[in-house]
Amino acid sequence: MEIDKAVKECDDRRLKTKYANAIYVIQRALALYSVEEVAFSFNGGKDSTVLLHLLRAGHYLSEANQRSPNGNLKGFPFRTIYFESSSAFSEINSFTHGIATTYALQMEVIHTDFKSGLEDLIKSKSIRAIFLGVRIGDPTAVGQEQFSPSSPGWPPFMRVNPILDWSYRDVWAFLLISKVPYCCLYDQGYTSIGSIHDTVPNALLRSGDSASSEEKFRPAYMLSDGRLERAGRVKKHSSSAHGVSPSSDGMYKLDFNNGSVLTTSIIAVGDEILSGIVEDHLGPILCRKLHSIGWLVSKSVAVRNNVDSVAEEVEQMKSANDIVFICGGVGPLHSDVTLAGIAKSFGVRLAPDEEFEEYLWQLIGNQSKGDRNEMALLPEGITELLHHDKLPVPLIKCQNVIILTATNVTELDQEWDCLIDLMRSAGQLVVVDPFVSKRLTANLSDVEAAAPLSKLCLEFPDLCIGKLRNYMGSGLQ
Numbered sequence: 001m002e003i004d005k006a007v008k009e010c011d012d013r014r015l016k017t018k019y020a021n022a023i024y025v026i027q028r029a030l031a032l033y034s035v036e037e038v039a040f041s042f043n044g045g046k047d048s049t050v051l052l053h054l055l056r057a058g059h060y061l062s063e064a065n066q067r068s069p070n071g072n073l074k075g076f077p078f079r080t081i082y083f084e085s086s087s088a089f090s091e092i093n094s095f096t097h098g099i100a101t102t103y104a105l106q107m108e109v110i111h112t113d114f115k116s117g118l119e120d121l122i123k124s125k126s127i128r129a130i131f132l133g134v135r136i137g138d139p140t141a142v143g144q145e146q147f148s149p150s151s152p153g154w155p156p157f158m159r160v161n162p163i164l165d166w167s168y169r170d171v172w173a174f175l176l177i178s179k180v181p182y183c184c185l186y187d188q189g190y191t192s193i194g195s196i197h198d199t200v201p202n203a204l205l206r207s208g209d210s211a212s213s214e215e216k217f218r219p220a221y222m223l224s225d226g227r228l229e230r231a232g233r234v235k236k237h238s239s240s241a242h243g244v245s246p247s248s249d250g251m252y253k254l255d256f257n258n259g260s261v262l263t264t265s266i267i268a269v270g271d272e273i274l275s276g277i278v279e280d281h282l283g284p285i286l287c288r289k290l291h292s293i294g295w296l297v298s299k300s301v302a303v304r305n306n307v308d309s310v311a312e313e314v315e316q317m318k319s320a321n322d323i324v325f326i327c328g329g330v331g332p333l334h335s336d337v338t339l340a341g342i343a344k345s346f347g348v349r350l351a352p353d354e355e356f357e358e359y360l361w362q363l364i365g366n367q368s369k370g371d372r373n374e375m376a377l378l379p380e381g382i383t384e385l386l387h388h389d390k391l392p393v394p395l396i397k398c399q400n401v402i403i404l405t406a407t408n409v410t411e412l413d414q415e416w417d418c419l420i421d422l423m424r425s426a427g428q429l430v431v432v433d434p435f436v437s438k439r440l441t442a443n444l445s446d447v448e449a450a451a452p453l454s455k456l457c458l459e460f461p462d463l464c465i466g467k468l469r470n471y472m473g474s475g476l477q
Contacts, residue, residue, distance in 0.1 A: 001056070001064075002178075003057040004057045004060070006177055006178045007174070012177065014170070014173075014361070018163075018166055019054075019174070021165070022058075022163055023061060025147075026055060027061065029158075030058070032129070033158075037126065037128040037129060038078055038130070039078065039079045039080070039125070039131070040052070040055060040078045040080045040130070040131045041081050041131065041132050041133070042081070042082050042107070043082065043092070044082075044099070044193075045193050046172075046175065046186060046220070047133035047135055047166075049180070049182050050166070051131060051132075052076075052099070053174075053180050054162055056103070058162075059076075059078070079108065079125065080100070080106055080108065081107070081110055081121060082096055083110050083113075083117060089185060089199075091183055091184055092183055092193065095182075095183040095184070099181070115154060115155075118155050122155045122156070128158060130157055130159060131162065132161055133163060134159070134161045134163075135163055135167075135171075136165060136351045137229075137354075146160070146161050146162065146164050147160060147161075148161065165351075167226050167354035167357070168191075168229045169354065175221075187219045189206070189232075190232060191205070191223050191232055192229050192230045194233055198234050199233060200234055201215075202220070202228070202229075202231050202232040204225075204231060205217045205218040205220070261294075262295045262296065262323075262430060263295070263296050263298045263320070264295050264297055265300065265317040265320070266286055266301075266325045266327070267300075267303060267310070267317065267325070268280045268282070268302040268326075269305060269310060269328040269338050269341075270305060270328045270329065271335070273302040274302055274304060280302060282327050282404075282406060282408075286325060286404075286412065293420075293430075293432070295323075295432075296435075298320070298321060299317065299321075305335040306337065306341075307340045308344070309341070310342065310345075311341040312345075314326070314342055314345035314401060318345065318400055321400070323400050324401045324402070325402050325404060326342070326404070327403075327404045327406065329341075331375065331405075336375075339377065339378060339396075339403070342379055342401055342403070343379035343398075346379060346382055346398065348380045349379075350377035350378065351377060351378065351379075353376055356378060363393060379398050384396075384397045384398075385397075386419065386422050388418035388421065390414065391414070391415070391418050393405075395415060395418070395419060395422075402419070453465055
């Protein structure tokens with residue numbers, strides 16, 4: 001099989017892993033459902049083109065495991081459905097029908113809306129599962145898994161999503177390495193194709209030739225930042241690609257009221273802190289840094305390496321404070337549950353983040369173990385990456401929760417300086433008068449100090465007085 005051979009002989013380790021996982025999902029679906037009970041939704045786009053050839057490979061490999069693998073795959077056994085629309089690009093229609101002929105697809109063209117078409121299909125053809133080219137980041141992908149039952153109110157069927165965790169980069173790596181045909185619009189600068197009413201070439205691919213009166217665009221596979229895949233969808237509100245600049249994309253904006261006291265909380269994640277094996281040195285330093293810019297720390301706690309413990313604390317703090325800082329529990333170990341806890345507190349799932357995975361791949365490369373990098377799973381739909389050229393990987397912000405990955409004072413200093421720099425450049429750094437801290441040593445007992453301290457608190461209600469008994473000598477500090 002030419003697809004399987006091309007991918008397995010390539011040097012792209014990441015693509016090999018994604019391919020193997022997708023083939024596994026397809027073969028698992030074919031073990032659960034007969035060929036007559038499944039359908040393939042094809043729309044001529046790059047994602048469904050990838051899925052078409054994965055299905056060809058998956059079916060071929062399944063057949064090869066059952067009988068002698070001699071010869072080529074004969075035809076395409078899956079019922080294929082294509083929802084043809086008057087608002088579709090003519091190039092998409094031509095490509096789709098051409099592909100149906102080339103690969104002998106049993107294609108059924110449906111002219112009704114998607115929901116009505118599925119209802120008729122499921123009733124008349126006894127379809128139980130449909131292969132879809134949905135990827136994380138698509139508007140319809142939120143909450144879906146590789147096998148997801150249809151939503152309430154829709155006809156009952158199983159949505160099978162073999163490329164759910166594929167990135168824009170993965171899609172183009174597969175298409176180019178496999179040397180399979182794709183719609184010509186992608187060579188004209190289109191990176192995500194909808195209808196003729198809401199899709200234009202991606203401006204980021206505009207050619208630099210200013211002498212020509214006709215606009216020219218580079219091919220879609222030359223887009224370097226996959227997060228901007230949908231920048232050619234004219235109805236989409238674009239989000240900021242870097243930093244913490246204000247946006248209208250639904251992400252949380254650090255919008256503080258001038259003149260009010262800004263409150264923060266600090267969560268340290270680690271059983272080792274609660275067991276007394278190590279001391280939390282970062283929390284007190286972070287408190288001092290926050291006080292130096294006039295931000296009040298309302299609470300600082302340590303919690304166990306437990307998803308529910310993290311989620312419960314974040315849930316309480318994120319609504320009661322302007323910003324929540326959380327330290328520890330981020331990494332490849334089984335005890336690193338911070339991101340999972342944050343996701344649970346916001347009621348979202350962890351999903352692969354293409355950009356963050358690329359950073360980790362550059363940082364740790366072949367040291368990454370397993371089929372996928374678990375550290376690249378971030379809370380879906382609420383995460384922003386804060387980039388700074390002095391940081392090897394971006395800081396992670398989930399709405400008003402900022403994750404610090406520092407493990408020592410030097411790293412904390414660096415992350416803090418970069419965060420302040422980012423907020424200052426974005427015009428979001430709110431600095432008020434710092435808290436003034438003084439230390440006084442007195443040779444007084446608690447009884448003797450009680451009255452004058454109470455009087456000071458009454459006369460100066462903004463004054464916060466703490467005490468530390470000096471058991472090695474006498475008096476209070």
